[in-house]
Amino acid sequence: MIPLDEARARILAGLAPTGPETVPLAAGWNRVLARPIAARLTQPPADVSAMDGYALRAADAVEGATLRLAGASPAGKPYAGTLGAGEAVRIFTGGFVPAGADSILLQEDATAAEGHVRVNETVMLGRHIRRRGLDFAEGAELLGAGRRLTARDIGLAAAGNHPWLTVHRRPRIGILATGDEIALPGEKLPEGGIVSSNAHALAALVASCGGEASILPIAPDDPAEIAALASSGGFDLLVTTGGASVGEHDLVQKALGRDGFVLDFWQIAMRPGKPLIWGKLGAVPVLGLPGNPVSALVCAVVFLLPALAKLQGLADTATPTLRALAGVDLPANDKRADHLRATLTPGEGGVWIATPAARQDSSMLAVLAGADALVLRAPFAPKLAKGEPVEVIALAALGV
CATH class of the missing domain: 2.40.340.10 (MoeA, C-terminal, domain IV)
Incomplete structure (x- = not known):
């Protein structure tokens, strides 16, 4: 038996991230970036108001002063002129601050009537202005490669003007349950048989972590059929369940050996899950999990989850504790x-x-x-x- 940490390290060393593909921004959630995202513009693109109110000069905005309303600057329709002394411009949240203005008077601190506005509270210089580039500047890296994208990240990429994202392709995981005694849920059970729960549990786990799982037909205890199903191809990782121990019907190693399976290690000093297989069938890595359902899922947590992280190009493959x-x-x-x-x-x-x-x-x-x-x-x-x-x-x- 080899130590758990050594087994995990050897599994990860035998895997490489999948290649890049381009997907629409809306399809980027939970995907892992293959290339960093840099801002394609500056946000905000100009000094903008953080509140509804009046753009003016702080020198004019003393309590009791009355200023002439020179125009308006709603979001999307900037005021075209330059603010002069004794003037104010009606402004709304997100509106560009007019040239000549340096502060914002809150609308609740003002009284407007007949083309003028009265200042009811003195304004501090620079108050309620979001400066150009406050969030990010054009060319700044927004998101690094190897990051799994959250909803917040999707919003940031959108704000950076990215309609497309370059992400790692979802790893394709083949799941092969073995044993004469098992049947899929809903099928007639063989005499002395049980329902196979491993394949569906593992497929759900793979999907939850961003992979694409394919549940293969159940392989009976026949080396030729196990080998045929295992070689169906197109997978980034083949996961088998059952047949990994030392009994007469534990045939996975023997069956795959016909097609050139190369064993890296077998048996780990862990509980549950001692009989675990790791090796390669041609270019395809093979992770052989035990048949007991708890053993299979615990081994999946300890070994399959980090493997999926590595295949997706995640910078951190450690299982969080x-x-x-x-x-x-x-x-x-x-x-x-x-x-x-x-x-x-x-x-x-x-x-x-x-x-x-x-x-x-x-x-x-x-x-x-x-x-x-x-x-x-x-x-x-x-x-x-x-x-x-x-x-x-x-x-x-x-x-x-």
Whole structure:
């Protein structure tokens, strides 16, 4: 068995980001930039008013003064003249500040009548003006490559006048469940069989992280059929479930070996999920997950999510963790890194309390579905008392 961190590093080292493609701005959400975005204009393009009111000179805007209204400057229709002494221009939020003006009098601090405006409160120099380039200047980098785009980023790209974005192509992930005993949901179960949950759970995870998943037909325990389905091609990563252990019916390595599969490693010092395969089938990386549903999904969190991040060109592939306090006493750990399914409840001072489920069997998908987090326990970690800090992976934040 190899250590978990070494396994993850070797997986990531064997992957490269997908190539770039151009998509409309509206399709850019949750995609990862392949090239940085620079501003194509200056924002705002001129000094503009931050409020509705009157543009004027601060020297004229003393309490009690009366100024002549020379015109108006609504957004999109700038005042064409130059403001003179004793004059004001009616202005609205976003309107260009006229030449000669240096401040804005709020409309609630003024009284307008018969072509004049009375100043009811003295105005400070420069008040309520957004200067040209306050947000960004033309040519400034707005968003860097390797960034997953949020709704805020889409708005910034739009403000920078970008109708198109260059992003990494969505990675294509093939998902192949194996085993004579499994059937897809809704199909007739074979005698002694079970419903296959892994493929759909993994496909949902892939989609939530920005990939494109293809669920392949279930492969029976026949090396030739496993090899044929695995070689159907066109994938950036092939993920198999089941057949990764050492039993007579654990055939993935044997089946793929017919087509030149090269094994990098097998078996990891972790729980759940010890029998995990990593290698290459020609140019296609292959991640072989265990068949137990909890093992498959925990391994997907630990290894598939960082792999998807690498394939999409994300600058940071680390799985985010947070600190919590143990809700119960935890025993000393053995040689395998443990991932305890746990609930999170708020404690004093906003600190989360992580309480592992009483039963941690790797077949119990209901326990995983009801969990909020995985409590991480390093190999040979000493026993831990209730209330002591633990590191956890929050599942909902990852779309799991």
